[in-house]
Amino acid sequence: DAMVIQNPRYQVTQFGKPVTLSCSQTLNHNVMYWYQQKSSQAPKLLFHYYDKDFNNEADTPDNFQSRRPNTSFCFLDIRSPGLGDAAMYLCATSMRGGRGFVQPQHFGDGTRLSIL
Amino acid sequence: SQQGEEDPQALSIQEGENATMNCSYKTSINNLQWYRQNSGRGLVHLILIRSNEREKHSGRLRVTLDTSKKSSSLLITASRAADTASYFCATAPLSSGSARQLTFGSGTQLTVLP
Numbered sequence: 001d002a003m004v005i006q007n008p009r010y011q012v013t014q015f016g017k018p019v020t021l022s023c024s025q026t027l028n029h030n031v032m033y034w035y036q037q038k039s040s041q042a043p044k045l046l047f048h049y050y051d052k053d054f055n056n057e058a059d060t061p062d063n064f065q066s067r068r069p070n071t072s073f074c075f076l077d078i079r080s081p082g083l084g085d086a087a088m089y090l091c092a093t094s095m096r097g098g099r100g101f102v103q104p105q106h107f108g109d110g111t112r113l114s115i116l
Numbered sequence: 117s118q119q120g121e122e123d124p125q126a127l128s129i130q131e132g133e134n135a136t137m138n139c140s141y142k143t144s145i146n147n148l149q150w151y152r153q154n155s156g157r158g159l160v161h162l163i164l165i166r167s168n169e170r171e172k173h174s175g176r177l178r179v180t181l182d183t184s185k186k187s188s189s190l191l192i193t194a195s196r197a198a199d200t201a202s203y204f205c206a207t208a209p210l211s212s213g214s215a216r217q218l219t220f221g222s223g224t225q226l227t228v229l230p
Contacts, residue, residue: 006158041222041223042204042220045217045218045219090158090159101146102149102208102217104161105218107158108158109156109157109158
C-alpha cells in the first residue's frame with residue numbers, strides 16, 4: 001500500500017545533541033511537509049518542499065533544518081535540541097493541486113521526540 | 117495565529133449518539149478539510165468541501181460550509197467507540213503559496229463512551 005513512513009517512532013536525544021528524523025513516501029507526491037505538534041495542540045507547519053524548492057515558515061527557528069535528497073525521502077535535522085523541542089514531529093505529503101486547488105495531505109504516524 | 121478555531125475543545129457522548137463539531141476561520145478559503153487523529157498517530161484525511169459547496173456526505177460523516185459566516189461543521193452520526201479521536205479542521209487560504217499549505221485548527225477531542 002502506498003504510504004508515508006516515519007522512522008523512528010520514538011527518539012530520545014540529549015539536550016544539545018543533534019538529531020535527524022526521517023520520512024519516506026511511496027505516493028510519488030511532489031510536496032513534502034514537516035509539522036511540529038505539541039500535546040493537545042494543532043500541528044504547526046515548520047517547512048515544506050515542492051519538488052526541490054524549499055519553503056521555510058517565517059517563525060521556524062534556525063535550529064531546524066531539512067533536506068530532501070530525492071522525491072521519496074525527506075529529513076528533519078534539529079541541530080541543538082532544547083527542552084522546548086520535545087514534541088511529535090509529523091511528515092506529510094500531497095500533490096500540488098492545479099488552479100490553486102489544495103489537495104488533501106497524507107500523514108505518517110510521526111516521531112515522538114524526547115529531550116533528556 | 118490559528119486560521120481555524122474549533123468548538124467545543126472537548127466533547128463526550130454515548131455510543132449511538134450524534135457528535136457535532138464546529139470550525140470557524142478568518143480568511144477566504146480554497147477549500148476546507150477535516151482530519152482525524154487517533155492518540156499517538158498521524159492525521160487521517162476524512163473529507164474535503166470546496167468553497168462553492170454547502171454540504172457534503174461521506175458514510176456517517178456530514179460536513180457543512182457557510183462561507184458567509186466563515187464556519188463549517190462536522191457531524192458524525194451513530195457514533196462508535198472507535199470514533200474516539202481528535203478532529204481537526206484545516207483551511208487553505210486563497211492567497212497561500214505555491215504548495216497551497218493548510219493551516220490546522222485547534223481541534224476537538226471526541227470521546228465516545230461504550
